Amino acid sequence: MPKKSFFKPKSPLIFIIFFAFLFILTLYFTLFNTPFHNSSTNDVLGSVRVEKNGNFGKVRIFMYDLPRKFTYGVVESYAKARGGVKEGEEGKYPGNQHMGEWHLFRDLNRVSDERGGSAVVRVMDPEKADLFYVPFFSSLSLVANPIRPGDPEGGRSVVDYSDEEMQEELVQWLEEQIYWKRNNGWDHVFICQDPNALYKVVDRVKNGILLVSDFGRLSRTQASLVKDVILPYAHRINTYNGEVGIEDRNTLLFFMGQRFRKEGGKVRDMLFKVLEKEKDVLVKHGTQSRESRREATRGMHTSKFCLHPAGDTPSACRLFDAIVSLCIPVIVSDYIELPFEDVIDYRKIAVFVDTKTAIKPGYLVLLLRKVKPDRILNFQKELRKVKRYFDYDDPDGTVNEIWRQVSLKLPLVKLMINRDNRLVLRNLPEPDCSCLCSNQSGIHTTL
Amino acid sequence: MPKKSFFKPKSPLIFIIFFAFLFILTLYFTLFNTPFHNSSTNDVLGSVRVEKNGNFGKVRIFMYDLPRKFTYGVVESYAKARGGVKEGEEGKYPGNQHMGEWHLFRDLNRVSDERGGSAVVRVMDPEKADLFYVPFFSSLSLVANPIRPGDPEGGRSVVDYSDEEMQEELVQWLEEQIYWKRNNGWDHVFICQDPNALYKVVDRVKNGILLVSDFGRLSRTQASLVKDVILPYAHRINTYNGEVGIEDRNTLLFFMGQRFRKEGGKVRDMLFKVLEKEKDVLVKHGTQSRESRREATRGMHTSKFCLHPAGDTPSACRLFDAIVSLCIPVIVSDYIELPFEDVIDYRKIAVFVDTKTAIKPGYLVLLLRKVKPDRILNFQKELRKVKRYFDYDDPDGTVNEIWRQVSLKLPLVKLMINRDNRLVLRNLPEPDCSCLCSNQSGIHTTL
Structure with missing residues (x-):
């Protein structure tokens, strides 16, 4: 009588069915990401679903x-x-x-x-x-x-x-x-x-x-x-894959690039003037070529700090070359905006100096020479932690982070779409902007 | 020999253990929300974790x-x-x-x-x-x-x-x-x-x-x-719990409130003048009291449209009273901002008319009288869908939505914190604001 034995109490089959059932149920919740608690914010009106996983x-x-x-x-x-x-x-x-x-x-x-x-x-x-x-x-x-x-x-x-x-x-x-x-x-x-x-x-x-x-x-x-x-630029010189440390980094500060630029980049010539005669500082005028990339790689992999002055616009590829080289960027670019700044605290991986202060003769090298080895190691460790954000080839690197940043914009995008469509004629005294205004005071350097 | 029988092939115990193991494993992933795929964006530097559930x-x-x-x-x-x-x-x-x-x-x-x-x-x-x-x-x-x-x-x-x-x-x-x-x-x-x-x-x-x-x-x-x-105001009159429909809503347009206000609210007196002699329109001057709340409840539950003119500021509680009454809001408040507009398309639940047009004699009633019953039912159905967003007592209502909105601000908050801390002294020509500027053209009405 197989039927009877099936319903026999303590039959292992009951356990099998019970656990199989539990397993399938849990798998269902997991795969379809159905919350155990009721939080159905998603049912109406082109809802935003960024808050959910899966x-x-x-x-x-x-x-x-x-x-x-x-x-x-x-x-x-x-x-x-x-x-x-x-x-x-x-x-x-x-x-x-x-x-x-x-x-x-x-x-x-x-x-x-x-x-x-x-x-x-x-x-x-x-x-x-x-x-x-x-x-x-x-x-x-x-x-x-x-x-x-x-x-x-x-x-x-x-x-x-x-x-x-x-x-x-x-x-x-x-x-x-x-x-x-x-x-x-x-x-x-x-x-x-x-x-x-x-x-x-x-x-x-x-x-x-x-x-x-x-x-x-x-x-x-x-x-x-x-x-x-x-977005970060795609770095053009090779990643430094060695250990953190200062033994093989004998140059204090390195820069290689065009000396003469327009607008914000005018600072470059001034920096050349105050830096080029310092021992343990290597600043070199050079344009893009395979040979100069090789030379820059060598320089960035053997220096403690890498100078990042403004170019024609506030940003440049060099910053990201420095990051993947574990060469601590020294950013002299007052209006620079930085990638992924909600998840990256750049004070931990770079030194910021305002332009006016940076071009004072002797100031910059004195500042950097005073940085203790321990502090340099800490900068390098932090650089290594965030390196993947600047690597477009990393499977969990720049590309994923760009899409995450894009996805975070969706609530504001939906808001603007809905709002724009219902706005009536108004007598506006000025453009209709929603702003986030930051603290206007600034500091001379983050170091 | 119990030991032997334990390892006997096809023993039900093996299935029990297998499923129990699978169950525990799946439960682990579910409860601790460990993603099956590698997406560890959370490991460094005060990361933002809004993109995840659990x-x-x-x-x-x-x-x-x-x-x-x-x-x-x-x-x-x-x-x-x-x-x-x-x-x-x-x-x-x-x-x-x-x-x-x-x-x-x-x-x-x-x-x-x-x-x-x-x-x-x-x-x-x-x-x-x-x-x-x-x-x-x-x-x-x-x-x-x-x-x-x-x-x-x-x-x-x-x-x-x-x-x-x-x-x-x-x-x-x-x-x-x-x-x-x-x-x-x-x-x-x-x-x-x-x-x-x-x-x-x-x-x-x-x-x-x-x-x-x-x-x-x-x-x-x-x-x-x-x-x-x-935020929405907490509604002060009772929710309408009846069915959608126009049979019991014989008044076309209802308003009750203070006729004379300052600033944006000056439109009220003008609206009173163009509306008070219309049949099927009920506009009444009244101040806050238990009795007038009772009267407003009656009016909003038996009208098709509820007028929402600006008060001293662009918003007022009345809009949310209308929404929970399933009385279609007619918003005459050019500078109003609306709660949760990323998830709510207010054109589906309300009618917007710009002030200048709304006070033209005869315009508003003519506009509203032309709205077909089917369209009114659609508005009411949409109102019912979003009602919970305006109910502070709903377990998945206003309170949850406020916190969701707050949580969406976190990436910008983290960005501003990190950015402010590294900003150097700049020669700013104007305040340092990041803005989202909307389309400046507007329409006379959304209807």
């Missing part, structure tokens, strides 16, 4: 399938203007400091299984999207065509490729999309990592979330810390 | 144990100034439209088991806190002392209680706290729901997240949509 709580992003000329087409134009595509390198994005656009594009093109750690999930149906990503390679487009008239390879391509036309055509294309028109662009994401990228059309796309390097060429109504995301 | 991902809030006079003491002073505490009502916060401060205080005082659905978890150790809540009853304090000189009960208490002194003493107390000094107040949360609450000290606490009704009495550098949270 797929169902992730921000959903739709990547536009742009006409090919805006993505791979730019890569091809770039190669063509430089003597054609080498065999085996078709569609290969050229390495450069503004290549975040490539990393984000490639990331969203990965299969979803590989994107488990990301804060955004790609959806193929725009109806289901919270945000829309426009993957135009705007930074590469800016330099696709060598602009130097004397460039031996530039002649033909000047005719073929115009970045300004590309920008214009991109916006024309967008303005025909229903999802662009629907919310005035508030829910669109653009990458323009080169400070000049998209310069011609930025006023028409400014409602979107802009992924930028700094605000040097952008006005206050075009971009801000509140609406946009500051 | 206790470990919730924003941690510390509620100051303020001197008693700032909480229950205010309630007692209020009662004393009105003839003393009635028996059995000791410590009972008096019902009023600004009683959000009481609901938040009470909520954080609940045991953590009852707060499972909340976006914030209360911590008793300030070292573990992301945010600090200052539970001063600032709105009740403002009215604790009847200010009318002729008030028969006011005489004695004028001497006893001074709201201005209380505000001053609160800030003095705060300024001695290490957690206040540590981050310049950026991570502190204040409630000042009455537009005049904290008016004397708001400049000294403006870095904090302010929980307010509107920005009518606050300057752009004191408060904004980006930094602060707009």
Whole structure:
């Protein structure tokens, strides 16, 4: 009588069924992330779901399938203007400091299984999207065509490729999309990592979330810390993989780069003047080349501090080269904005000095020489902790953090969409801006 | 040989152990919310954990144990100034439209088991806190002392209680706290729901997240949509619990309240003039009293539309009374900011008309009379969906949503803290503000 034995008390089968049931139930709650407590904030009206974990709580992003000329087409134009595509390198994005656009594009093109750690999930149906990503390679487009008239390879391509036309055509294309028109662009994401990228059309796309390097060429109504995301440059010199320590770092302060720049970068020449005669300081004028990258790598890996003065705009790739070199950045750039500053306390990994103080003869070297070895080691340890945020190739590095930052903007995006749609005519005395204003006093140095 | 039988293949015990193991493992992942995928964004430097669910991902809030006079003491002073505490009502916060401060205080005082659905978890150790809540009853304090000189009960208490002194003493107390000094107040949360609450000290606490009704009495550098949270007033008339429908709603448009107000409220007299002679419109001058609340309840429960003109400031309790009455709000208040606008699309539950258009004779009634019954039903259905957001007593209502809104501010709070601490002296041409600027064109009406 098997039936009877099945219901026999203490039968192991009952335990099996019981535990199997418990297991399935728990698995259900885990996988579908159903909260045990009632917290159904998600039922109505295009709700924001950023507060939740798991797929169902992730921000959903739709990547536009742009006409090919805006993505791979730019890569091809770039190669063509430089003597054609080498065999085996078709569609290969050229390495450069503004290549975040490539990393984000490639990331969203990965299969979803590989994107488990990301804060955004790609959806193929725009109806289901919270945000829309426009993957135009705007930074590469800016330099696709060598602009130097004397460039031996530039002649033909000047005719073929115009970045300004590309920008214009991109916006024309967008303005025909229903999802662009629907919310005035508030829910669109653009990458323009080169400070000049998209310069011609930025006023028409400014409602979107802009992924930028700094605000040097952008006005206050075009971009801000509140609406946009500051990206790190892709570092161009090799990561330092050795141990923390000062034994092999005999140079106190290192800088290599262009001495003469415009605007904020004028400080460079002044810094050269006060630094170039100091022993244990290495400052060198140099332009971009494979050889100078090698030399910079050597310099940054064997120095305790690395100088980061402003360039034409407040930011530059050098800062991120220093970070991955565990060379403590000395930032002399009063208006710099820094990537991911909600999760990174830069005072722990860098030294800030205001420009006016930094150019006082003798001040900077004296300040740095006084830093005790223990303190240097602490800086290096902190640098090592945050290094992954500056590595676009790390599976849990820059790319994931950029998407997390983007996903945090969603509540404000939804707010602005809803609010804009119901605003009535008003007699406004000034622009309608919501601001976050910071403490205006500043310090001479964080050291 | 029991041992042998234990390892016998196909023994049910093996299944029991296997499933029990799986169950425990899954339970572990569920309870401790350990992600299956690697997404450890939380390991360094005071990271923000809002993107995660579960206790470990919730924003941690510390509620100051303020001197008693700032909480229950205010309630007692209020009662004393009105003839003393009635028996059995000791410590009972008096019902009023600004009683959000009481609901938040009470909520954080609940045991953590009852707060499972909340976006914030209360911590008793300030070292573990992301945010600090200052539970001063600032709105009740403002009215604790009847200010009318002729008030028969006011005489004695004028001497006893001074709201201005209380505000001053609160800030003095705060300024001695290490957690206040540590981050310049950026991570502190204040409630000042009455537009005049904290008016004397708001400049000294403006870095904090302010929980307010509107920005009518606050300057752009004191408060904004980006930094602060707009709260709904606590509704003062009863919720309508009947079905959606227009059969029992014969009045087209209802308004009851003070006809004459200052500033933005001047529109009221003009609206009275264009509306008071319309049949099927009921506009009545009336001040706060139990009787007029009863009358307003009747009116709002039997009207299709409820007028919401600006008062002295852009917001008023009446809007929220209308919402819980399923009476479609007609908002004539050009500068109003609305609670929780990231999750609520107010065009679905209310009609917006700009002031200039609304006071044109005949315009408003004509507009509303043209709305078809189906459309009215749709508005009512949407109102019912969002009603809980305006109910402070709903276990998943206003209180939970306020904390969710507060928790969303944390990334910007952390950003401002880190950024402020490293800013060097700059030659700023204007205040250092990050802004979100909205489309400045507006429409005449959303209908």
